[in-house]
Amino acid sequence: MRKLRRLALAGRPVRLRFTALYGALFLLSGVGLLAITNLVSLGSRINSPVATPPGEQLTLGAAQELIGRLQSRLSEIQALQARQLLIGSAVALAVMAVVSVVLGRIVAGRVLRPLRTITATTRRISADNLHERLAAPGPADEVKDLADTIDGLLERLEGSFAAQRRFVANASHELRTPLATMRASLDVAVAKPEPVPAQTLALADRIRAELDQVDRLLEGFLMLARTQHGALSDRARLSLGHVVSAALVARAADITAKHLTVHDGDVHDDAWTQGSRTLLTRMADNVIDNAITHNHDGGWIRLTTTADGASALLVVETSGQVLDQEQVARLAQPFQRLGTDRTGSGDGSGLGLSIVAAIAAAHGGDLDLRARPEGGLRVAVSLPLAPARAGVAA
Template sequence: MACRLFYGAPRNTARTDVVMPVLGPDRHAGAVTSLRSGTVGARFTILYAVVFLVSGTGLLGLAFVLADSGAGNVIPARDSPISASDSLPAAQQRIRQLEERLAMVDTQQTEQLLAGSLVALMVMAVVSVLLGRVLARRVLRPLRSITRATRRISADSLNRRLAVTGPTDEVKDLADTIDELLERLEASFVAQRRFVANASHELRTPLTTMRATLDVAVAKPHPDASTVALADRMHRQLDRVDHLLDGFLVLARAQHGTPADAALVNLGDLIEAALHDRSTDAQTKGLSVVVDVPSATEVPGSPALLERLVGNLVDNAVTHNEHGGWIRIAASAGAEGTVLVVETGGRPLDQREVDRLAQPFERLGDARTGSPGLGLSIVAAVAAAHDGRLDLLARPGGGLRVSVTISPERVPA
């Protein structure tokens, strides 16, 4: 579906559309994190290597001392002994020769032992580092398994547990503590969602009673003008409260987990219906709307939640737009899934303030008209329920770019 709709007097909409890529994690920060994650392993490796080297050095030193102390008792077997017939000078000369030869042999043995010790120490240094690395990996293997399992657990899967088996040691104690923490978090999240849903339901009864009372007061014969005006204002406020309660219910449902009513939903039909519902407001503001969505674009998910997602995107684009402004809606399929983009013009925005818009009851200052609500927070919750995400970017030329990615992996049953 590709069309251009003009509400009111069209203006010159020629512009340069800058497609901003979704900002991914900083590579340098990822490298630093990876380096830090290996600090414990490096410490274990160094510790084990130092222990092995100290032990090896001590063992070689002991062998060197023992060999040095026993070397003086070694007499070459090929030397003939001194006989009794030798004269005293000849015997003394013979003794000096034997002492010199013994000293030379001792020096050679010492040098050979020292060279062998240095080679053995170098070999042991390499072996100790490798062996230390192997032992460090084996010691840290349970911790890495716990880390991977914990990272897979999110707010939508708090019912999962690590369930580490094995002997009762420090690692299992840590895993059991994390499981207890997850159990408390799950109970807290469930209680919060149940409270929001129950409170929203219970508040509808007094609102209905108040609306009925106003209708009865206005329906009387010849009502007072001030009464009618007050009733109109009260009706508008009651509608706002009712709309807010409906948003709470949708938000609680989107945060509850996997949608049970999954089906293939035509994205183009949802956009067309949402634009039709806000056509009056768009005409009043004189907005130019450009839709570039292929007619066969289908996404898997909950029809009710996806309808609310598209409706909130269109409502946000119309409500928070300048008079005579423009809206561009596009969709495309990529490796991560279907990407729905809604762009609007306007004044330059601060990206730090834009990042807060996905939180409930947040808005951008006084320049963005309308009261704060749950619009984009509901969009973020519905996208997360469909394994997707919401990205908000301040356009360099002014205005806002809202991008919603819906994962293709959620195949309806």
């Protein structure tokens, strides 16, 4: 029972606990004040002498009768005063209880106000605005120490994020040079005048394919680092319908090669958004590439672009086998793939949908991945909606 009571108390808000504590203190102070007042009043009643009324000399019997009446009258007055004092004490105690709770809540709110400010500011800071600091004013107390500690943590996190992004970008750039050298050397070796054995040609083609895969992987690293860095330099208003249509036209040959049926009747021009043209185009390309690559021959792709409330929505659904939702939810993370169980091939670097998620987050949107109950995948990208008139004018 004691353990359950402790857990229940720990689950209450801090302000409620402070209110109960301060209210109890104020109430105990009021009870003590009333108790002292009653004790002093009782002592004065007990020790007060009974005065003999002045007047003529009375007989013994008349004097005793008068004294009896006076004592009876005095007892009635004392009882009346006791009742009045008791009623007044009860009313004062009730008023003091209400005042104690109100004062306790006010004092608790004043004490917790800096903590609420720190909590709200910390919740607002994310990976995109780690440069912000709490910078809590006030004297050097416990709250100030807490704010300074959080500022130091944010500074270290900002440095760590920046170092990580620089490392990915620099490593990707540096690795491009040896890859280009290897590809050039391979082309020179294959292009020699003397006959090249068929086995060597097959090996060269395989190495070239692997180099292309590494090149795409590095390009994905660069895009992911740029997206997470938040560098939206070429901002513009554009229609998701136009972007998706352009991506479909560019991949018409791949769609035909896999005999895919594309249902794009719900692609409209009313889904306008604002952001980096390069990144949003890459986002649409990755979504379409994912729908083509991870689809079986003779399958289908259904595309929808629409304006839903304050969001521009892009939905791409594909055919395929029934997938596990827990595994699908992890596809937005880098290097997460469903493997050959999904498409029968191991193509892809595992960065496509993670780049889509990063681009959507950089634009204030999100990515939702769902396994269709009938089989296949549903990819939904939600972005902030831009005014259509401004987009058309642009």
